Every structure is written in structure tokens, then in C-alpha cells.
Amino acid sequence: MPLYKAPLEDMRFVLHQLFDSNDIAALPGNEDFTPELIDSVLDEAAKFSEGVLFPLNQSGDLEGCTYENGVVRTPTGFKDAYKAFCDGGWTAMGADPAFGGQGMPIPAAMMIEEMLCSANVAFGLYPGLTHGAYVALKHAGSEEQKQTYLPNLVSGKWSGTMCLTEPHCGTDLGMLRTRAVPNDDGSYSITGNKIFISAGEHDLTENIIHLVLARLPDAPAGVKGISMFVVPKFLLREDGSVGPRNGLQCTAIEHKMGIKASATCAMSFDGATGWLVGEAHKGLRAMFTMMNTERLSVGIQGLGVAETAYQNAVAYARDRIQGRSLTGIKAEDKQADPIMVHPDVRRMLLTMRAYIEGCRALAGWVARELEILAKSDDSDAKQAADDFASLMTPIVKAMFTDLGFEIASLAVQTYGGHGYIRDHGIEQYVRDARISMLYEGTNGIQALDLVGRKLPQDGGRLLTRFLDPVLEFIEAHEGNLALAPFLPPLQQAIEHVQIATGFIMENAMSNHDEIGAASVDYLRLFGLAALAFVWARMVAIAAPKAESEDAQFYRAKVQTAKFFMERLLPQTGALLAAIQSGSATMMEFEDAAF
């Protein structure tokens, strides 16, 4: 049976030491969110995740969702867990108090989200999509729409979805066919078929609020003719209570590689009644607000799954005895040594750890900037925060999820043959992690967003939001002996980013294919450099505290940083070389020869 214990010590390190939580508490509206309060909320979230959600993770995978005549049933235990989740106020955590939310600062909310994903990523998708719908409606909805839908979405009484994908179009939404015809009463009749709708139908909530992308009769072709509609499963009565069924139904659920407890629905809208959200033909922009939130969430899924996979690999490596250490017997009292003595097992565990803790720190940074963007009254600070979060969103989404899958696979490798057996529960993490590289824009699309959109945006200003603090840090710590082994590799990685950026920008002007040829390797290169920076910052804090006897946590930080710099960061050189080879070879290859 797998185990999970929320990594509270590391989360608190990121929230309170790596970044200054007093800054966050000082933002308007955050007065109550003292470090002490946040710590106690984290404690409660840990208890709930470990005690309620995690025990349903393996059984949810085995049982999966079932579909019968338009009705979707979630696995045994999910209804009760969801009720407890709402009762505990967890659906309201990150929402605006004006709609019944708790207004939890984003850095803490993101840590709690990580716990949910670690405990049960399939469960987490239900409230996750609801939060996405909340964000989109809050951003683009009319005052009446907000009052109608947001309180019940925040309380979890209702859930939300985003209905974008159609069988013939996912990435390329310009091709979507779902139609919206105006009715006399100001509503619209929505007709079309959507697929891959997470939480499109289930038995957890009284109502499901679909945000649907569709075309108006006068819509221009392509992405500039897409509008967003709010389409509830049950129409509402005058008093706001749930009335008759709307003209939509779930026609099937997908059988998937993993996240089997999450209902992935094919939805048919047959003249369903909906209402326009925001301006006509501007639906994609409204949806992108939601999507950016979702992309960060999906990145956190990668991190969350990785954490649980790591913890189980560690437990197995401590427990499983097999063979003797290459340098002599370590466990005299046993027939063999725990496999943790073997260097290659330690290499796998430290690889997982170095990526996970680096990603958590980087997520903490992004969350902090998002919080500044949301609550600061300093417009320069808001702009800087917006720039940084925009730059980092595709990296968090793509790199975290790529690494989540790699880490889950490393955990299986630590188990040996036992890792392949369902009963052990570890192969589930590989299957569950795989989706996060695909949905909310494939990781290839994230890389195009980074290189094709974020880098050139505003004359390259976004990039300086990352590079400036790095260069300041390096300068500030030049004489810091504790950092001496860490600055040169960081510097080199940053140089690799700079060289790669210059190469792409220069070549892309004459040939746009250079963007696509470089993008995925560039995103990883950038992401590794960002991890190197947060690792160096963590060392700057941890190294002075690492000497005392009880400072195991800080010593481990410094050693993990060292492992990251020595073993993992050298990949940037290979990535740079790959980028510099350009697009010619791949584009010259004859299509028919594949």
C-alpha cells in the first residue's frame, strides 16, 4: 500500500524562509494571513489529504468511473470525500471573500493544491475545474452572472467545466464548430459536440456549470469568431434553485491510461440554453484567463504526483533488502543490505528529490508574483509580477509535468519488477502523470508559447524579470564562500539561456520554423537554469544553518543542491548544442520518407 505524508517542513521553508511571508501578509486584504494562520491551514490540509483523499487514490484507479444512460458515477467514497472537502471549506480556499471565498494567498493555496494532487490527482480535478470556471466567470462574467453562479461554485455545491475541445480540434480552436443561435430572450441555443471534458458529468454536485466555446451566426472564421457561454446542466428557477434539465448530455466517458477516477466526458449540446459571457467573439481571450490558472494547476499536478512517487520510492529503498553494498556489508543483522546503500538507487532518489524541491521553490516564486499581481496596489510591482508569471507559466506547466512523469518512472525503477505490479500502487503514478503533459495545451504548445510569444513580448521585457534578479543575486553573493561551488554552474546555465535566446531571436526573424525547432529544448534549458537559481537561493539560506547538530534539513538542502548542480544541470550544455543545430535538418527531411 502506498504512503503519503505532506512535506510540510519543505513547504514552510519555501513559504517563510526562501520568500518572505511577511511581504505577502502586508498586501491589502491579507492582514489576517499571518504565517501562523497559514501554517495551521497547511496542517489541516495535510490531515485531509493524507487521511481522506489519499486512501481513495488506489481504489479510485481500480474502480474508475462508470457510465450508464448519460449518468456518470464516481468511484466508491468520492461522494463522501467531496462532501467533506466542501464542508471543510477547501473549495472556497482560493476564492474571493465577496463570493464566499476565503481569499487565501496564492503561495499557500498552491502548496495545498500540491497536497491534493499528491493525495489524489483524479479527485483534485473536480474542484480544480470548478476553480477554473470560477476564475473565468469572475473575470469575464456580468455582475448578474457572478451573483448567479459564483457563490455556489465557491461553496462547491455546484461544479464547473471548460468545454473547448471537439473531435477534430484541440490545439487549433479556430476550427471549432459548436454553434450558438440567439433566442428572443437574450439567451442562446448551443448545439455541438465536445470531447475530453473533465468533470463534464458526475454525481458529486447538484449542478454542473459548463463554460462552452461556440460560434455565433455572424462569427468571423478562425479564433476571432469564438464566444464563451455559460451553460448549466440544470436551468435555474427564478429563485436561483435548480430547475429542469438543460438540453445537453454526457454521451460517453473515455477509457484512459490513468486518472481513471476522473470522468473525461464526451458532451452533446442539443440546443442547450446558454448565456454569453463577456463580449461576442472574444471568448478565447476569456477562456485563456481560465487556462493560465489551469496551466499552473497542471504543473502542480506534475509536482504533486512526483512527491508521492518519491516518498514511496524512499520507503521501498529503506525497506527492501537485496545485495550488499559495493564497499562492504552495511546491515550486519540482515541477510542483505537495504537497497538504499547502492549508489544508483541513491542517484535515482536524489534526482527525484532535486527536481521536486527545486520545482516547489520555483512554484513558490511564481505564486508569490501572482499574489502581488492580485492584491498589490503598486502598479509597477503588478506589472513586474504579471510579466514574470506570464513568462514562467509555460515552464511550470511543461517542465513540471515532464519531470513528474520522469520521476514517477524513476520510482517504478526503484521498485524493480514489483514496480510493474498494480498492487504496489506505484505504476499508477506513471499513468496518472502522463496526462499532465498533454492537456491544457501539450507541452510542445507550452514551449511555443514561451519562445514564440513570451520571449518577444514587449521587446523582451519578460525575460529580464527573470534574468535581472539572477544577475543581482550572483553579484551580491560573489564573495560568499558557502555559495562558491554553486555560482559557477548557475552562471554557466544562465549563459546558456542567453546564448540560446540570442540564437533563436536572430534566426527566427528570417525563418519562423526556428522557433518550433528550438522551443522544447529551450523550455527545458530555461527551466533547468531557473531551478539552478532557486537552488542557489536555497543554499544561501540553508548553508549558514547547516552546521548545527539538528540541522539535517538544511544539510540535506545543501547536499541536494550540490547533486543538482553536479548531476542534472550539465544537461543545459547538450540542450544548447541541440538548439544551435537549428531547423534545417528536420525541415529538409522528406515527408514521404518518414
Next chain:
Amino acid sequence: MPLYKAPLEDMRFVLHQLFDSNDIAALPGNEDFTPELIDSVLDEAAKFSEGVLFPLNQSGDLEGCTYENGVVRTPTGFKDAYKAFCDGGWTAMGADPAFGGQGMPIPAAMMIEEMLCSANVAFGLYPGLTHGAYVALKHAGSEEQKQTYLPNLVSGKWSGTMCLTEPHCGTDLGMLRTRAVPNDDGSYSITGNKIFISAGEHDLTENIIHLVLARLPDAPAGVKGISMFVVPKFLLREDGSVGPRNGLQCTAIEHKMGIKASATCAMSFDGATGWLVGEAHKGLRAMFTMMNTERLSVGIQGLGVAETAYQNAVAYARDRIQGRSLTGIKAEDKQADPIMVHPDVRRMLLTMRAYIEGCRALAGWVARELEILAKSDDSDAKQAADDFASLMTPIVKAMFTDLGFEIASLAVQTYGGHGYIRDHGIEQYVRDARISMLYEGTNGIQALDLVGRKLPQDGGRLLTRFLDPVLEFIEAHEGNLALAPFLPPLQQAIEHVQIATGFIMENAMSNHDEIGAASVDYLRLFGLAALAFVWARMVAIAAPKAESEDAQFYRAKVQTAKFFMERLLPQTGALLAAIQSGSATMMEFEDAAF
């Protein structure tokens, strides 16, 4: 629905052009195996794989094996397919004519094995294990045992297994507990529990011949006290016909991540009658003969699964339209361009292709040396062949299977969200590929075998069997203009291997942990260098033929080689840096801090 077409053109290129098939035909006993005959056998194998085995691949995964009261049923269609497989003589293909085999040269046999793995890796395990049992019995069995068992194993009437793993021991067989007590009639009573026994029980054959590792009463502790026994499911009557059930049974089958159509059995031996194979206490050595064959086969599984995954990714990339090329519209007649126009999709496809064709060529080389070892009468040539195959076995097993998994995952990525859906059939390849990194010795164990055993063996002689031909090739082609872009990266990769080898050998003398710390990165570094060499050799053949109009195959070879050198080979630098960081950081990390 997935597709598969055997890559006959590339297989023939490797068999006949990259290596000289006349050399193979000139070996004693190979007189009949002209290139023409081999080509016609490949054609037949392709037909059988594509037409009979491949259609059962997806249905076999969905249905899986079932277990009831000790009886295991394979999925619908497997019995008929197995009968057709035997009738076609495919079980006999690689076996000695003295026992009814066809004596097919190993290079061709390995290509056919690849086809089976591409078409249906779960099916392929049944005859695959039988061939392993054949190899072990032929090598270590008495004349009587050979006559008793081999003809029926070769015809496929009976199947075979290797029973090594027990719940508490896999890698560390020294701990195994299964006991063998001598009976008065020269047989032994075998008692113990084995797990993870592929094809341990099924409904395909009349009898199942288990090769079981167990301890005699006077056995020394550890791996030097293990003996091998042949233990048939049904005891044989005097006339060789199948008699009463032996005292063994399958107590369960495992529920696994993939290869669901392959029965992975827990076996209970309760005083089963068995006979000693080879010398007492020397069972591990006998089993290793079988295991080396199996390790190469498992490597070929990685390659085979990768090929099918690649073919389907290509088909999807041609068919799926989504978005427009970054350099302008390519398919004017369509609403969007096929995704193959996007550089990142091409990057994924060429990554798969470059690894697959490189691995196939490297497998062809290893197979050629194994054939020389098996049939040559030149003792120097045999020694050289044995050295080379020993050196390369862990690389073929580990690198091919790591890449098989990576490639299957890249194929899923090419499909986008559709890749995650079972109906498309592509996620199955990720699940099916994952096992090959674990069984027959985890890939970590393969790396230890390479660095800890093969490198130092015979004063480092094995390594020269690889380096000498590389250095000769580089020298011979120094003035070859067609190879000018390819030799410098090859040279650098080889230098990286040499530097890494020197580093490990020097440091391992004082600290054995350096072996384990470097091993996995070293294996990949070495493997990439070996791929670089076979790619350079392929260019030497293909480049002169690439100019003519109908030479798409040869042009693609040269371009794929270029892609490999530019995009993939630079990883050797990062691997070298990781190796050179040594074992200190990972070993110093406190166990309790994980």
C-alpha cells in the same frame, strides 16, 4: 486502430549492406542461408506478424489473461495464433537442426524477433521464454535431457519457463529459499514459491517445462549454492508422452501495468519432481547462459515496441490536421495543415527514428558476432565475437529498453490528448514498454554488469573490441568528404567514452561506490557513442547512393544520421560531466534525510 508494417527495407539494409551477409552465409552450416532465402523468410515473418499477431495486440491488452483455480486462459485468439505460429515453424527458427530446428542465422532471427515484438510483445513472451529454456537445456542439460525435452520445445508443442525470482529476492538470488531434496531414483523433490514467472501457466501448450533454481541440502550459502532443475508441469511416461500432473501449480497471476496478455504467474512447488540440470551448485552459471539470450531479447522488445509506436505517430502526424505551419499555409485545400509540418512534431518523429534505426543497426552487429561465435571454426574470431557480444549485451538490454519507453511516450505526445485514450491504442505501448526496463535484471543491474564486470574483464580487452573498429573506421574515412560532418561528433563521443572509462577505472580502485555512481550514465554514454558509430557506418554506405532520384531511403539515412549527431549525440557531454562528479555527494547524503 493502430497499424504495423514490418520495416523490411531497413532490415535488409542492415543485414545485407551494413554488414556483409555473404560472410554469414559462408559460416559452416549456413550454406543454405543465401541472402535470397533470408529475404523470403523475412517476407513470411512480416506477413505473419502483421496479419496474425498484430490484430491480437490491442484486444489481448483489453481482455488480458484470466486465472481460475490454477488454470490460466490467454486472451481470445491466442491459442489459434500460437498453433499457426508453431505450424509455420517459427518456434523452430533459431534452433539447432539436430533437435528439429531450422538453424536460422542469428542476424535474421533477431530481425524476425523484432517483428514479433512490434506486432505483439505479450504474445512473443510465450515462445521467447521457451527459446530461453531451450538455450539453457541445450547448454547445460545431459544428452538424455536434451533428447527428452528439446524436440518438443523446438516444435512449440511444449513451452518453457525460467523460475528464478522469489518474493524476497530478485536481483539478489543468493537469498533464494526453494529447496531440492534428493529422491532415491535420482530425481529431486522441489519445494518453494516463485513469483513473476512469465508463461508459468497458460493454455497454449500440452506441457510446460520449468527450469527452477533451488538449493540442495548440502548447498553452500549464497549464489554458490544454487542448482538448476528441470521440472515439467506434467510428468512424462516411459514413451515420452505426457503423464500425471507434477506437484506444482500456479496460485495467482499478477495484475500489471501492461503486457496484460502475458501470464505472469506466482508458482508454488510442493514436492514437485525435478531433475538436476548440469552440475550441483552451478545452477546460476547455467541460468546465465539463458539470461544473456533473454537480455538481448528484452532489448529487442524495446526496439520492437518503439518501431510500432513510431509508425503510428507518423501516421497520426500525416493525418491529423491542426494549426498552420509557422512559415505559411502548406495544405491550401484543408482547413489546417497536417501536424507533420510543425518542427517540434518532426523533432519528435526524427528522435524516434534516429534511435530506432541506430538500435536496429547495433543489434545487427551484435547478432552477427553471436553468429560467428556460434558457427565459426576460427577460435580467434570466436573469442573476439564473444568479447564483443558480452560487452554489448547490457547496453542492448538497458539502452534499447530505456529508449523504447521514451519513444512510446514520444508517440503518445505526438497524438496529443488522443494519445491518452485507450481506443487509439498508443498508450498501450508506453505500458508494454515499461516492463522491459525491469525484468531480466533491471537496467541499473545491466549498467553494473557493464562497468563492474565487462569493463575490467580480461584486462579491459572487451572494450577494445568496440574501440578498435571505431578508430580504424575513423582513420579509414579521414579523407571521405561525405563523412566530414559525421566524424568529428563521433570522435568526440568516443573521447567522452575514453575519458569516462579512465575516470571510473582510476577511482573505482580505491572506492567501489564509484562504479555504481557512474554506471547508468556510463551505459547511456557508451550506448550513444555506439549508435554514433553505426550511424557513421550507415552514412558511409548511404551517402554515395543518396544522389539518384529514387534514393529516398538513402537520403533519409543520411539526414537521420545528421539529426542524430546534431540533436541527440550532444548528450554525451552532459553524461560525462555527471560521471565525473563521482560518488561523494550521493553517498554523503544522510539516509534519514531522504
